[in-house]
Amino acid sequence: MTFTPEQLDRSKADLARLLRELRKRAGLSGDRLARRCGLSQSTISKIETGRKTPRLTEVESILRALGVPPESAEEIMSLARIANTEWQGIRASLRRGLDKRQAELATLEASATEFRYFLPAMITGLLATPEYVRASLAHSSGDVGKTVARKLERQAVLCDTTKSFTFVLTEQAVRWTAVRPVAMSVQIEHLVALSRLPNIRIGIVLNGVVTGQGPMNTFTVYGDHLATVETFTGRIVFRDPQDIAEHLAIFAMYEDMAIFGVDARDFLSTLAADFRGDL
Numbered sequence: 001m002t003f004t005p006e007q008l009d010r011s012k013a014d015l016a017r018l019l020r021e022l023r024k025r026a027g028l029s030g031d032r033l034a035r036r037c038g039l040s041q042s043t044i045s046k047i048e049t050g051r052k053t054p055r056l057t058e059v060e061s062i063l064r065a066l067g068v069p070p071e072s073a074e075e076i077m078s079l080a081r082i083a084n085t086e087w088q089g090i091r092a093s094l095r096r097g098l099d100k101r102q103a104e105l106a107t108l109e110a111s112a113t114e115f116r117y118f119l120p121a122m123i124t125g126l127l128a129t130p131e132y133v134r135a136s137l138a139h140s141s142g143d144v145g146k147t148v149a150r151k152l153e154r155q156a157v158l159c160d161t162t163k164s165f166t167f168v169l170t171e172q173a174v175r176w177t178a179v180r181p182v183a184m185s186v187q188i189e190h191l192v193a194l195s196r197l198p199n200i201r202i203g204i205v206l207n208g209v210v211t212g213q214g215p216m217n218t219f220t221v222y223g224d225h226l227a228t229v230e231t232f233t234g235r236i237v238f239r240d241p242q243d244i245a246e247h248l249a250i251f252a253m254y255e256d257m258a259i260f261g262v263d264a265r266d267f268l269s270t271l272a273a274d275f276r277g278d279l
Contacts, residue, residue, distance in 0.1 A: 011082040016050040019062060026066050036065035053083055056240060086237035102150030109157045112223035116251045119169040120215030122176040125151040127194060129187045135178045158200060166201045168254050170215055185275040192268050203258030204267055221247050
């Protein structure tokens with residue numbers, strides 16, 4: 001499925017209009033349609049007026065209740081999948097303030113108990129030392145100090161033992177020299193310490209591991225209900241179960257390639273020593 005950021009906004013309005021037209025064409029009131037597909041009348045109203053983005057299962061129920069032919073239903077379901085995808089551009093985040101983005105991420109982290117992070121490029125803020133966080137924001141505008149503080153505050157979630165975290169990093173991500181060598185050694189030793197927490201698993205995909213699929217994007221999966229993908233110009237948020245399932249499968253593939261536990265800590269400790277030797 002391909003789309004532009006503009007399509008993501010337009011698709012929600014298009015889906016609402018199309019479902020409303022299909023119901024009227026079938027000669028059904030909103031109340032009768034609601035009874036046929038097992039939804040409330042208020043839910044149907046909110047979907048048709050664009051106040052609610054319907055889940056894919058709700059769209060499927062509506063299309064079955066309306067007797068929409070399979071070929072038409074498939075096109076509408078494609079539109080519904082796009083409507084369940086959100087584009088968050090970096091320019092809009094900068095206008096709001098990057099510290100506001102940290103509050104949004106904290107809300108996401110409060111909404112799930114299992115988290116999977118795939119990190120092919122560099123170390124994520126949750127695992128970063130203060131110096132590494134500041135370096136990663138060096139080219140950002142606005143109040144960087146406030147954003148750094150918010151990022152560091154978010155790290156408290158790692159101590160919540162009701163939540164589990166799996167981080168899979170490529171060796172390239174760990175080696176990415178965002179700060180001076182001595183600070184890199186501290187950062188890598190910080191990963192070692194975090195990996196000892198009972199609810200945190202840190203895995204490394206070593207250089208030289210043979211795989212036919214290269215790592216394309218940083219992404220995070222929150223439970224089984226939401227996935228976010230990072231790009232240079234923004235962030236894509238997926239809520240479609242099919243998209244989430246595909247990201248979970250990709251994560252599992254790289255997770256199988258990674259080393260964890262003692263093996264990962266031994267590798268990281270050696271790498272930290274290498275950085276200290278660069279002084």
